[in-house]
Amino acid sequence: MGEFDLLRRIRERLPPAGRQVVLGSGDDAAISVPGGATVTSVDALVDGVHFRREWSSPAQIGAKALAVALSDLAAMGAEAGEAYVVLGVPEDLDEDGCLALLDGMTRVAEETGTTLAGGDVTRAAALTLAVTVVGHADRPEDLVTRGGAQPGDALVATGELGGAAEGLRLLEEGKGGPSGLIARQLEPRPRLAEGNLLAKAGATAMIDISDGLGGDARHLAESSGVGLRIDAAALPLAKGVEDLTMAVSGGEDYELLAAIPLDRLGDIPATRIGEVVAGEGVEIRLPDGELLKATGFDQLG
Amino acid sequence: MGEFDLLRRIRERLPPAGRQVVLGSGDDAAISVPGGATVTSVDALVDGVHFRREWSSPAQIGAKALAVALSDLAAMGAEAGEAYVVLGVPEDLDEDGCLALLDGMTRVAEETGTTLAGGDVTRAAALTLAVTVVGHADRPEDLVTRGGAQPGDALVATGELGGAAEGLRLLEEGKGGPSGLIARQLEPRPRLAEGNLLAKAGATAMIDISDGLGGDARHLAESSGVGLRIDAAALPLAKGVEDLTMAVSGGEDYELLAAIPLDRLGDIPATRIGEVVAGEGVEIRLPDGELLKATGFDQLG
Numbered sequence: 001m002g003e004f005d006l007l008r009r010i011r012e013r014l015p016p017a018g019r020q021v022v023l024g025s026g027d028d029a030a031i032s033v034p035g036g037a038t039v040t041s042v043d044a045l046v047d048g049v050h051f052r053r054e055w056s057s058p059a060q061i062g063a064k065a066l067a068v069a070l071s072d073l074a075a076m077g078a079e080a081g082e083a084y085v086v087l088g089v090p091e092d093l094d095e096d097g098c099l100a101l102l103d104g105m106t107r108v109a110e111e112t113g114t115t116l117a118g119g120d121v122t123r124a125a126a127l128t129l130a131v132t133v134v135g136h137a138d139r140p141e142d143l144v145t146r147g148g149a150q151p152g153d154a155l156v157a158t159g160e161l162g163g164a165a166e167g168l169r170l171l172e173e174g175k176g177g178p179s180g181l182i183a184r185q186l187e188p189r190p191r192l193a194e195g196n197l198l199a200k201a202g203a204t205a206m207i208d209i210s211d212g213l214g215g216d217a218r219h220l221a222e223s224s225g226v227g228l229r230i231d232a233a234a235l236p237l238a239k240g241v242e243d244l245t246m247a248v249s250g251g252e253d254y255e256l257l258a259a260i261p262l263d264r265l266g267d268i269p270a271t272r273i274g275e276v277v278a279g280e281g282v283e284i285r286l287p288d289g290e291l292l293k294a295t296g297f298d299q300l301g
Numbered sequence: 302m303g304e305f306d307l308l309r310r311i312r313e314r315l316p317p318a319g320r321q322v323v324l325g326s327g328d329d330a331a332i333s334v335p336g337g338a339t340v341t342s343v344d345a346l347v348d349g350v351h352f353r354r355e356w357s358s359p360a361q362i363g364a365k366a367l368a369v370a371l372s373d374l375a376a377m378g379a380e381a382g383e384a385y386v387v388l389g390v391p392e393d394l395d396e397d398g399c400l401a402l403l404d405g406m407t408r409v410a411e412e413t414g415t416t417l418a419g420g421d422v423t424r425a426a427a428l429t430l431a432v433t434v435v436g437h438a439d440r441p442e443d444l445v446t447r448g449g450a451q452p453g454d455a456l457v458a459t460g461e462l463g464g465a466a467e468g469l470r471l472l473e474e475g476k477g478g479p480s481g482l483i484a485r486q487l488e489p490r491p492r493l494a495e496g497n498l499l500a501k502a503g504a505t506a507m508i509d510i511s512d513g514l515g516g517d518a519r520h521l522a523e524s525s526g527v528g529l530r531i532d533a534a535a536l537p538l539a540k541g542v543e544d545l546t547m548a549v550s551g552g553e554d555y556e557l558l559a560a561i562p563l564d565r566l567g568d569i570p571a572t573r574i575g576e577v578v579a580g581e582g583v584e585i586r587l588p589d590g591e592l593l594k595a596t597g598f599d600q601l602g
Contacts, residue, residue: 044423223328
């Protein structure tokens with residue numbers, strides 16, 4: 001398989017480019033005319049670290065790589081724009097496998113209005129994907145960083161928590177189990193619509209829950225220079241998740257955690273789970289009143 | 302070594318962000334207000350495929366990864382803007398090695414006015430770098446694609462050719478040899494100033510010579526729907542390169558190949574090496590009159 005042949009076959013399958021893209025894949029670089037503010041994030045997924053090929057189809061891997069990258073745009077309240085994809089291909093993934101992976105990615109691109117605007121293909125020892133995503137907003141001040149939470153704000157989370165970690169546990173035990181939980185692990189979707197609504201509603205700080213609620217709450221607290229109090233009983237657990245630890249420390253839910261003034265809580269697509277306080281640190285209060293010290297995933301990977 | 306510790310140490314070493322970057326590394330995504338037209342390209346380098354750690358210091362590897370990515374912006378005539386870096390770290394590269402790699406990258410960033418605006422770090426089986434670069438121009442029409450060459454245009458190349466391939470040969474033979482040639486292989490620099498001048502001078506098509514003159518000429522010819530005639534005797538050979546094959550088929554010089562109208566040839570920083578003709582294909586005429594069929598690197602990688 002030649003690199004250029006594969007790139008040509010990939011380009012033939014790409015949907016048409018979005019309105020901001022003047023020139024898509026196939027030249028030295030893609031050209032766009034963004035206007036307004038641009039947000040950019042990059043995420044890498046490596047076989048054996050972030051996914052396992054024995055658990056995931058190539059299409060699921062491609063879809064997850066783009067979804068995970070787009071989740072960072074959701075956490076800024078941005079609209080999805082373009083994606084640029086590096087594919088590191090091991091010897092045992094053939095051209096059809098690469099194209100299936102791309103098809104999975106294309107499905108998420110179409111669901112989210114993302115243009116696959118460029119990329120690079122190389123050999124690699126293990127299947128590796130690096131996805132750069134670019135999102136858009138009219139103005140920088142329309143975007144929500146991790147750093148603006150104010151004491152007195154409510155703390156909210158979108159969707160349901162713990163499902164991805166419980167799904168991973170089921171996969172690791174080889175048990176099967178509720179397909180919804182395993183789908184949460186293998187087929188995450190970015191909360192772009194929710195992030196946009198939270199931004200418009202006046203969220204003061206936002207982060208996506210990739211490392212686990214505890215760890216990501218700590219990131220938000222540190223960036224904002226505030227403390228967070230989370231009521232574990234209020235956490236929206238995914239169906240089939242019994243263990244609070246899964247919802248607190250389990251990663252990869254790709255839901256959003258946001259701070260928002262109390263008077264803006266009205267119609268947002270999120271559950272109130274706690275509050276922002278003066279000070280520092282994250283306290284998670286269990287139903288029995290015990291305090292859980294929040295820890296997050298802090299390994300390389 | 303924790304991922305977050307390394308990321309924090311990396312961020313502490315980063316030079317200040319450029320004027321278009323509103324928010325640099327450390328949040329879910331970087332924010333910029335680009336204005337005008339944006340060009341984006343992504344390149345991956347993998348140990349054993351694109352470089353060898355026994356030949357290159359971490360600083361050289363980091364510098365080359367960014368330089369190679371920026372070369373694509375040079376080939377559009379764009380100004381360098383931002384870079385987003387994925388670092389896949391194998392077990393035998395320690396934190397100091399990662400920081401040395403970043404220092405090499407930072408040096409190229411400073412030389413070229415590029416802001417290192419974000420990134421991701423992960424474990425990997427082999428050292429892997431994926432670099433996304435964003436460049437800028439006032440308007441899309443200020444940028445030069447591969448697709449505009451016209452019959453009658455002159456064909457020009459910047460700098461000197463064959464040096465990187467000859468340097469690679471010396472390294473492979475373990476010979477040492479002229480340090481200039483080895484530096485061409487290990488420490489390429491993007492021709493951003495030359496690309497910008499060629500664009501301003503009216504270049505109709507441009508590409509960077511990464512796969513080898515023959516192969517990249519073919520890409521330009523195909524994109525433009527023209528033929529190219531190259532006079533091998535006119536090729537600007539790097540000092541120490543005797544074999545024309547090195548200049549024709551050897552990759553990684555990262556010089557620029559451009560088509561430009563004859564009346565714009567005046568003050569450009571490039572050597573005239575041939576002409577654009579109607580038709581298709583690339584003909585390289587050797588000094589003895591024999592025609593060389595141009596072949597490029599066409600393997601995965």
